[in-house]
Each structure stands twice: as C-alpha cells, then as structure tokens.
Amino acid sequence: MALVIPVILGSVRQGRSGLRAARYVVAALRSRGHEAPLIDPAGLGLPLLERMYKEYPPGEAPEVLEQLAGLLRRADAFVVVSAEYNHSIPPALSNTLDHFLEEYFWRPSAIVCYSAGRYGGVRAAMQLRAMLAELGTPSIPSLLPIPEVEETLDEEGRPAQPWLDRQAGRFLDELTWYAEALGEKRRAGTPY
Numbered sequence: 001m002a003l004v005i006p007v008i009l010g011s012v013r014q015g016r017s018g019l020r021a022a023r024y025v026v027a028a029l030r031s032r033g034h035e036a037p038l039i040d041p042a043g044l045g046l047p048l049l050e051r052m053y054k055e056y057p058p059g060e061a062p063e064v065l066e067q068l069a070g071l072l073r074r075a076d077a078f079v080v081v082s083a084e085y086n087h088s089i090p091p092a093l094s095n096t097l098d099h100f101l102e103e104y105f106w107r108p109s110a111i112v113c114y115s116a117g118r119y120g121g122v123r124a125a126m127q128l129r130a131m132l133a134e135l136g137t138p139s140i141p142s143l144l145p146i147p148e149v150e151e152t153l154d155e156e157g158r159p160a161q162p163w164l165d166r167q168a169g170r171f172l173d174e175l176t177w178y179a180e181a182l183g184e185k186r187r188a189g190t191p192y
Contacts, residue, residue, distance in 0.1 A: 003076040003179050004035045010082040010093025012042040017149045021114045022081045023157025025144075028168050029079070032176070036079075037071060041092040044068070049098050065099060072103035077179035078137055081112045084124035089131070097135060104137035106186045108178035110171065112144045120145025140178050144171045 007025050011018040022038055029036035044064055053065045061069070072078075080097075082089050109132045113121030122145050129139045144167060146152050152161050159165055 001180060002033045002035065003176065003183075004037075004071075004074050005029050005077045005079060005175070005179070006037050006039050006071055006075050007079045007081060008039045008093070008096060009041065010080065010090045010096070012090075012092040013083075016042075016083070017116065018081055018083050018114060020149060020153040020155060020157050021112055021146050024146075024153055024159065024164075024168075025079050025081060025112055025157075027157055028165075028172060032172065039068065039071070039096065041096045044096065046095060046099060049095055052098070053100050054102065069100060069103055072100055075103075075107055076183050077107055077175055078104070078109040079112060079175070080109055080128060080132065080139075081114070082121060082124050082128055084113065084115050084119075084121035087123045089124045089128050093128075094131070097131065101135060104132075104135045106182055106190050107137050108175065108182055109137040109139045110142070110144070110175040111139050112146065114146040114149040116149060118147045120147035120149075140171075140174050142171050142174050144168055 007022050009018055009022040026036045026038055046064065053061055053069050082093055111125045111128055113125040115121040122143065125143050132139050152164060153159055
C-alpha cells in the first residue's frame, strides 16, 4: 500500500549534514513506492512562531502554512530527521513542528537522528520523542541513529556503510506497520 510520509528535516545551518540523512530516507521511502516529500525549513522561510496555523482566520494564513497544512493532513505518517544541538533538538525543527497541531493527530512518526560523533544524535531523539507525542504523532519504538554521518552517507544520501540499509529496512517496516494500523483506525473514526 502506497503511503504519504513527509520527511521533516530539522537543521538550517550552513554546511548541514542532515540533508544527507533526509535524502537517504526520502530515497528509501520512494523505493518502497511511498510518496515522501521533503519538508526543509531552510526553504520554507517560516517566521519564529507567533501564532499557529489554526489561529489564523480561514483563508488568511500565509501561503506556505496553507500548503504545509494540506500536505500534513494528507500524510499517513511522518519521519523527522534531527541533529543534536546541545543535547537537544535544533530550533528550526521545533519552530517548524510547532506551527501545527491537529494536522499531526492519529498518525505515527519515526525519528532519524544523526551526529558527527558516535552517538548518532540519540540524546536529541529522546527529547523529540516527548515532543512528538505531545503533538499527537507518537513516535514508533525504534530509532534510526546515524553516527559519523559524513562518513556514513555521501552528500547525495548514498550509504557508505552496509549496516545502514539493514537497519533502515527494519525501521521503515515498523513505521509502515504503524501507519497502516493507525490509518485503518482513523478511517473508522477517532475519539474527537
């Protein structure tokens, strides 16, 4: 079953390595027949959050928010690609996620984290997991940490390490299972 799974990238830093991880995940999802649009805060130009999408009167939200809201409502699941900044998530990721709420409800998320070092960004993933649950898009139990990202993936997102495809395969199998299960339940009705 083809799913819509946006990949939300979290970094806007110059020379960011997260684009490698995001490109890898987008390609892996597309190879499974899924639609995997990349949501890149560097190209969105979102202002610092002053008011959420839902707080605008109908038809008055900036066009970028209208387009994102439409994409998020079509989604079956989300993959969030996060660096680790000071043992936490990047501010651009928080800002991008916080513009929306109901658009995430009843859909699973999955966390891909990365770092230049050996821990693969897992400390940020723990904080992100709590945030995603609060937004209504709880993360699946597995993570996909990518340590030493610049040695593990080239600039186009092609893996240099054979372990990554094996780990990603299991990770995406799990996300697909949750997306299909929650999709069935959403179609049958939600508590509110």
